Amino acid sequence: MRLPPQPRERIDRSQRILFTFDGKVVGGYAGDTIGSALFAHGQRIFSRSFKYHRPRGLLCCSGHCPNCLMTVDGVPNVRVCVEPIRDGAVVEPQNVWGSLERDVLSITDKIGGPFTPVGFYYRTMIRPRRLWPVYEKVLRNLAGLGRLRKDGAGHTRYDVEHRRARVLVVGGGEAGRAAALAAAALGPDVVLVDETADLVGHELEGVEVLAPARALGIWEGGLVPVVAGSVLHRFRAERIVVAAGALDQPLVFPGNDLVGVMLPGGVRRLVRDFAIAPGSRAVVIAAGEEDLEIAGELREVGVAVPEVVDLTSTPARRIEAHGRKGRVAAVSVDGRKVDCDLVVASAGRQPAYSLLAQAGARVEYDESRGIFVPTNLPAGVEAVGSVTGEDCVTVDPVRTTKGAGGDKCFVCVCEDVTTKDIARAIDEGFDSIELAKRYTTVTMGPCQGKLCQLASIRLYAQATGVGEAAVGTTTARPPWAPVELGVLAGRHFEPARRTSVHFRHEEAGARMMWAGPWKRPYAYGERPEDEVRAVHDSLGVIDVSTLGKILVEGPEAADLLERLYPNRFGDLRPGRIRYGVLTSDAGRIMDDGTVARLADDLYYVTTTSTGADSVTAWFEWWNAVWGYDAEIVNVTGALAALNLAGPRAREALGRLVDDPDVVSAESFRYLDAKALVVAGVPCLALRIGFVGELGYELHFPSPAGEHVWDRLVAEGARPFGLEPQRVLRLEKGHIIVGQDTDSESNLLSAGMQWLPKMDKDDFVGKLALEHFAERPERERLVGFRMEEDVLPVEGAQIVVEGRPAGRVTSARRSEAVGGVIGLAWLPPDRAEEGTRFEVRVDRRLVGARVAHGPFYDPAGERMRA
Amino acid sequence: MSVTLDFLSPSRCDPDVLVSPLARALAGIDPALVEDLSAQGKVEIRGDADRVEPAEGEELIRLTPRRAFLLTSDPLAAVERLRAAGVRAYDVTGGYAGFAVRGERLMRRLTDLDLERLPAAGPLFLRVPAIVLRDDGDRFRIYVAQELGHDVVLAVLDALDGLQALETAASSEGGA
Amino acid sequence: MSFLLECPRCGSRPVDEFAYFGEVTRRPKGSASLRELTEYVYFRDNVAGVQREWWQHRTGCGEWFLAERDTRTNEVLAIHLPQPERAQAGGAE
Ligand code: FES
Ligand SMILES: [Zn+2]
Secondary structure (H helix, E strand, O other): OOOOOOOOOOEEEEEEEEEEEEOOOEEEEOOOOOOHHHHHHOOOOOOOOOOOOOOOOOOOOOOOOOOEEEEEEEEEEEEEOOOOOOOEEEEEEEOOEOOOEEHHHHHHHHHOOHHHOHHHHHHHHHHHHHHHHHHHHHHHHHHOOOOOOOOOOOOOEEEEEEEEEEEEEEEHHHHHHHHHHHHHHHHHOOEEEOOOOOOOOOOOOOEEEEEEOOOOOEEHHHHEEEOOEEEEEEEEEEEEOOOOEEEEOOOOOOOHHHHHHEHHHHHHHHHHHHHOOOOOOEEEEEOHHHHOOOOHHHOOOOEEEEEEEOOOOOOOOOOOEEEEEEEEEEEEEEEEEOOOEEEOOOEEEEEHHHHHHHHOOOEEEEEEOOOOEEOOOOOOOEEOOOHOOOOOEEEOOOOOOOEEEEEEEEEEEOOOEHHHHHHHHOOOOOOOHHHHHHHOOOOOOOOOOOOHHHHHHHHHHHHHHHOHHHOOOOOOOOOOOOOOOOHHOOOOOOOOOOOOOOOHHHHOOEEEEEEEOOEEEOOOOOOHHHHHHHHHHEEEEEEEEOEEEHHHHHEEHHHHHHOOOOOOOOOOOEEEEEEEEEEEOEEEEEEEEEEEEEEOOOOEEEEOOOOOOHHHHHHHHHHHOOOOOOEEEEEOOOOOOOEEEEOOOHHHHHHHHHHHOHHHOOOOOOOOOEEOOOOOOOOEEOOOOOOOOOEEEEEEEEHHHHHHHHHHOOOOOOOOOOOHEEEEEHOOOOOOOOOOOOOOOEHHHHHHHOOOOOOOOOOOOHHHHHHHOOOOOOOEEEEEEEEEEEEEOOEEEEEEEEEEEEEEEEEEEEEOOEEEEEEEEEOOOHOOOOOEEEEEEEOOOEEEOOOOOOOOOOOOOHHHH | OOOOOOOOOOHHHHHHHHHOOOOOOOOOOOOOOOOEEEOOOOEEEEHHHHHHOOOOOEEEEEEEEOOOEEEEEOHHHHHHHHHOOOOOEOOOHHHHEEEEEOHHHHHHHOOOOOOOOOEEEEEEEEEEEEEEEOOOOOEEEEEOOOEHHHHHHHHHHHHHHHHHHHHHHHOOOOOH | OOEEEEEEEOOOEHHHHOOEEEEOOOOOOOOOOOOHHHHHHHHOOOOOOOOEEEEEOOOOOOOEEEEEEOOOOEEEEEEEOOOOOOHHHHHHO
């Protein structure tokens, strides 16, 4: 039922829009909200309350309270009073067992039940402990705010838009619009954000209007995130003007939550914007001229208003609402009962200061006007209009706390907190407002204190007798308006680094796994051991493009590396390679890799797959301190790298180069670095042996990755993944930094005493190493063999004489060695070759023996072949 | 035996053997939406960038006084010319995926760089480092590490999708 | 943290583009007693006030620089490029 056309109505009566509500078709007009259309359709109960399942109707009609939360198109907790109507929307009530009109659980309102006492979940549900899972399940169903769809249907794309504004105005009321226009007259980039749809389609000269949209908070650097639909606009504003206005404050009296008890602003919206008469007989109880005017406005549209109570002129009055089936039927004022179906009740208007408080402003109590006002605004933030306290005044909202009918007085409709709950909390000793907030959850519901902060402070002040200013406010925290987590999370974007050969691995059926930031093949088939055997017996190829690759060039390149590494690199001849380990000044092992000298002033450094960025930054940082004339250029992505390994490697490579002699054993020796053209592609070939067989690491331009890979595979190289590579390197006793070492490991304990050159003047880690050398060793990294064919997990405990004495860092089953091998940290006195110890495997202790040196090809003849 | 930096340059290979890191992500996508520029030559310059004179058709992007990026159609010639002049130059063509897109609105969903102050280096989607250039009008070119290119471009396509959905919604509203 | 930091090359940019590398420390020269070493490696002043610290414009231009930041307010009072040890030594000659 609509009123005749109203002068400022927002609806377009020529455009019907249909949607379904609880399975039934409901119609409205363009310009309606889902809530206004439902109300016009006759719907009065919009939700059931949080604890007591009491029926609730439209209260504020401006998106501030919890009363109209529904599920729209699968999205829970949508405030339908501000949600624009749209064709075909599927709207469902939530937090209901049964229907909105007859909710089975409303029995909790009558008999109490587990929810009645304040702080119930802190007390009632803790014993017996084993029943908690059951309680939890039931509670989740009873209390609550809608449900998420578990099937993930209704996936939304959340996006972020990065914006800049010279002036950002939050709030599109009169003051906000005036401020925006004034700013626009002085320059460009003025944006106005308003949470209602009122300004949609309105032109404000020189101002960009973003509506409906909500500002979530104000952060350092003028950052204001604004939510508009599923897009988060991250504004960086030079100046921020808050014109958030003021909020109608509910009165506290018995039955104050009955359907039909509304705030003046909500009533006004229904009449003015949507041409709806909110009732037929109304009683107006308000403070201040503006709110009292609502009586006249209602009469104008034909609503009878038999009683108007001005709270400013008549202070103490007893008010009580009487309901029938949850809807208001009468209200008594000082014992006089007036029949009505609408009660417009308000204690006045309180500045909506939260955004400002949360930006750093102070909030002070203004005794004379009964309101909290923001002061001491942070730099760059201004406030205009009612949010400053202008035209705001409130009377004591707590009118009556006990009625003849015995109905509840709600302080907080979000969390169903009553005056009794607050009184009880104070009795129990929760006598500060911050404690009360946590104990009773007042101000913690969907309204974020917008409608209950003032009343609860007033109640506290009265009960404790300390005065509102001393009670103070609870801390304002963002977000100031509820926001979907998806909006905050933004686009799901976890980019993987993919090598230029990536899709070849996928095509070959590799099982891809995360390896740091990279996606790498775990293995190509179900049997990684077959891939291991191919490398030992014939030929394999692995994509090692993920290795960090850094060029160090300049006349002082050698000096820089000498000082970064414990190793010596000044004497490395061009065309030769040396293994290098990086340590920190605390002496811990940070990364390892090979260093090839390409020319007198040019080195090629490789790092672990996860180390490329951090080692580059580490080099750059030290050189920012030292200032050597050397460039550090990270070329990790520019180059693909493939390791061709196995007894047939030389022969296969020979067929892909112009002259097979260049790869002969004499001209391309172990630890040589050489320029080759392989299958027409210029390569840096490094002859190294991480996997223990004759092998060549080919580094060449990334875009040729698939081509070279294809040619090597065509030569009979079997692709092998990370898992077989781990077996192969373990057979050689090669460590993996970060797996076999940790933040305590140093070069001495890791068995690399030969590596640091202590006669160098300085290198990173030298100071610490000097001290390590003087201190007794605590543990040592050694190889071991299991006595039985059982595989310990990585991290398995080592037991000596019944006591924990160390841990396993790597273990694998090796066909070539014949048994289970691994690396472990052991006490130095247990690190002798052949010493027996025990490893905990599945609650059992299994024997193992220390075995020094590589397990496979100890003399290294195969990789040097 | 010294080794030169020839192994950095894809232009030394037969162009037919080279594959763009964006080839799969952009297969079947209209280049008017997202255009693959990965094959373009890129040279990283270190040292005194002021001494570098970009040749005809080259573009110099100065990141710091000691670090610059040269876009060129002939990276081999550029590196040779610069090295001869004593400038440290590296052919990093293979290291970056490049693509062009249109529209400020889209760009604001990719980066919080100030679009009025390009070229610049900064993050995409707040995480991925990129070099961003603006051409006449609303065409933007973006260069990211090639190993991240595939996923970045998929996200760009998704962002485009979101904007197009908006646009179609807006135009149908306007039409009704 | 959402404050803006001034990069000496790129100007004011969101702090998440930068990598923080801690307080500026004094590295012992030559050799160090265990005490000096521990002081240098593990101990930090952690002042509530102005602190000199290392930053890198990681996802931007890559420059390393020093900032003087008030740790209580995140206000950055000054930024400068480092004066490398070798340049200093050179200057002293
Ligand atoms: S009635 Fe919708 S939020 Fe208050
Ligand atoms: Zn920068």
